[in-house]
Amino acid sequence: MHEPLKGRIEDYLQGGKDLPDIERHLEQCGSCRAEVVEMKRHAELLRSLKVTKELELDGRFYARVMNRIETQVKPSIWNLFGESIFAKRLAYASLSLIVLLGTYFVSATSSDQQIVASSPEVIMAGDEQQPKEVGTDPQKDREAILVNLATYQE
């Protein structure tokens, strides 16, 4: 579409009468004329969507809307916690339990980590510091001798 029409086509389609330059251009320009004819046809098609007869909904329409809303409301679990005293107490009790379990879990994990972190060298080094009771268990004595032999350095 050419410049003279672009900015003013709405005025023209709306039925603007004092637009001789547009009319002159349309008389001379076939492509613009074809576009305007097509635009008018679309406008006419759109106007066919207009309902002219009186349409009435019955008095129970609002009730049906509310029913639909109720079916679409998703009950939230958080609503339960916000409303009753029992639910609030339950929430506090659950929170306390979570804290206790959390503390236990953290302490249990740290003791496990100590075991995991102990390498044979660490255990053996620790054994050296502990007082050795020799002669109480022959099996342990044999193991202690073997460890001493294996770690002996001049």
Add this chain to the structure above:
Amino acid sequence: MNSLSGVLPFPVSGEETRTKARVDHRNSEEAVLVRRVQARDEIAFREIVERYQTKVFSIIYGILRNHNDAEDIAQQVFAKIYFSIGNFDFRSSLLTWIYKITVNECYDYLRKKRVRKLVYESDFNEEDTMRMENSESARDQRPIISSTLEKRDLIGKLLSKVSEEDRTLIMLKEVEGHSVEELAQMTGMNENTIKVKLFRTRQKLLKAAQRLTRSGGPLTA
């Protein structure tokens, strides 16, 4: 023909372009009603339903031409209004916002159902159809019915090719018959912006019609 996507110049300054003061949608009587609904006032919501139900129903019926579907979608429109009115920001009028929701619901419905040919019952109800089918002049009237259906089918397809905003605007202009000035007040945009948007939408519709023609779609209306 020049490029269709070129930037549209604003109308010449010498031209009489009346730009009225913007309507303040925040301080209208409607806004008070909306705020009440936002504060979960059910009576206010009922007022909105009762005030707009006929309008909403007519818009849907105009597009679908089926009473049962129109009623069903109208209920869904008000349910959507109920759930999303908290997001209404008063930039446009309440009617414009409701209109947009309504038209979108119709096109969502059409897309979901993949309706190619709609059954329009408004012009011809069951009794009329039966009578027409049995009458002597049935053969003569069939082309008229077919033409009406084709027209609506075509415009439905064309409108589905433009954006939600463009669709709402062109329908408010052509179907509802609002002037550019009224649209500017309803949407909070200025008149020149409305004109540009309408012009571009018309061009998109032209392009969509050309594509339909090339792909062997409906040629006549």
